[in-house]
Amino acid sequence: xxxxxxxxxxxxxxxxxxxxxxxxxxxxxxxxxxxxxxxxxxxxxxxxxxxxxxxxxxxxxxxxxxxxxxxxxxxxxxxxxxxxxxxxxxxxxxxxxxxxxxxxxxxxxxxxxxxxxxxxxxxxxxxxxxxxxxxxxxxxxxxxxxxxxxxxxxxxxxxxxxxxxxxxxxxxxxxxxxxxxxxxxxxxxxxxxxxxxxxxxxxxxxxxxxxxxxxxxxxxxxxxxxxxxxxxxxxxxxxxxxxxxxxxxxxxxxxxxxxxxxxxxxxxxxxxxxxxxxxxxxxxxxxxxxxxxxxxxxxxxxxxxxxxxxxxxxxxxxxxxxxxxxxxxxxxxxxxxxxxx
Ligand code: ATP
Ligand code: MG
Ligand code: FE
Numbered sequence: 231x232x233x234x235x236x237x238x239x240x241x242x243x244x245x246x247x248x249x250x251x252x253x254x255x256x257x258x259x260x261x262x263x264x265x266x267x268x269x270x271x272x273x274x275x276x277x278x279x280x281x282x283x284x285x286x287x288x289x290x291x292x293x294x295x296x297x298x299x300x301x302x303x304x305x306x307x308x309x310x311x312x313x314x315x316x317x318x319x320x321x322x323x324x325x326x327x328x329x330x331x332x333x334x335x336x337x338x339x340x341x342x343x344x345x346x347x348x349x350x351x352x353x354x355x356x357x358x359x360x361x362x363x364x365x366x367x368x369x370x371x372x373x374x375x376x377x378x379x380x381x382x383x384x385x386x387x388x389x390x391x392x393x394x395x396x397x398x399x400x401x402x403x404x405x406x407x408x409x410x411x412x413x414x415x416x417x418x419x420x421x422x423x424x425x426x427x428x429x430x431x432x433x434x435x436x437x438x439x440x441x442x443x444x445x446x447x448x449x450x451x452x453x454x455x456x457x458x459x460x461x462x463x464x465x466x467x468x469x470x471x472x473x474x475x476x477x478x479x480x481x482x483x484x485x486x487x488x489x490x491x492x493x494x495x496x497x498x499x500x501x502x503x504x505x506x507x508x509x510x511x512x513x514x515x516x517x518x519x520x521x522x523x524x525x526x527x528x529x530x531x532x533x534x535x536x537x538x539x540x541x542x543x544x545x546x547x548x549x550x551x552x553x554x555x556x557x558x559x560x561x562x563x564x565x566x567x568x569x570x571x
Pocket of ligand 3: 341345366367501502533534
């Protein structure tokens with residue numbers, strides 16, 4: 231089965247073709263980062279317009295790369311939510327229409343299920359059951375995964391998502407947008423231990439997170455350093471390192487706790503923040519001690535992409551799921567509402 235996947239939930243236009251026998255046949259991604267950079271964040275109206283501009287050329291590009299015509303596909307998968315309404319509409323309407331035109335089924339994909347299943351695109355793929363840490367720009371969740379669509383949320387952020395905290399910290403540190411990779415890069419120059427940031431909520435039982443306090447702590451630390459006249463490139467790096475340490479430490483503590491609670495040894499990490507090198511290293515070290523294993527997607531499939539949507543859609547189409555002719559995007563869509571396959 232060959233499935234075209236379309237991702238347009240936020241600021242990345244992602245298109246890919248996944249084949250159940252041969253794996254990923256082709257993929258293309260257009261990031262709108264430069265478009266939104268001057269605003270320091272995603273401007274929804276601009277995002278929608280840019281998806282309109284880029285989606286069809288990218289579909290043509292992946293069909294060419296795969297040496298296929300649309301009619302040779304077996305289905306179209308599109309991100310149906312959660313995400314920005316206008317951006318979702320572009321992929322959902324285009325995907326539904328293309329499938330209709332080609333006379334093939336269309337399937338609506340949950341963006342976070344896409345992230346969650348992205349590690350399945352790797353050669354060394356995890357098997358169920360496992361704990362998933364979804365860490366992206368809009369989500370920080372620990373999920374018990376017993377199969378596709380069998381998701382139990384064990385904990386989540388009560389305020390900002392980890393990626394959002396990285397982005398905001400980057401802004402305070404005068405680093406570019408999006409902040410995650412920039413903070414990580416600055417942290418490499420920094421000295422760990424120069425500053426100590428709190429580890430939010432680790433002393434409380436449970437698996438929820440809170441990152442808004444770290445944001446305030448960053449703001450105050452930068453302000454104090456500026457007031458003291460000590461704020462320079464080195465100080466910026468030291469603060470970035472302290473911030474990253476605090477986020478990584480908190481995530482590692484909660485992941486370990488979730489594995490123990492659920493008596494599982496496999497951890498799957500997905501979403502933009504899972505590209506973070508220090509987080510990857512720290513989790514691997516920690517789990518090695520207990521015989522556990524951690525899986526994650528290649529860095530380019532940690533952030534938004536079409537391949538994860540094509541893969542998730544193919545799983546659901548194989549199970550016989552598809553949409554009727556209507557389009558009904560879900561800007562808010564709890565993952566626990568998904569059906570199992
Ligand atoms: P969601 O998936 O929740 O709807 P999103 O699609 O905007 O949100 P992703 O594309 O999965 O999020 O990830 C983007 C986020 O990942 C940004 O907040 C970015 O700063 C963060 N990020 C990317 N690379 C890194 C990194 N190396 N270290 C830390 N954070 C990172
Ligand atoms: Mg993005
Ligand atoms: Fe995402």
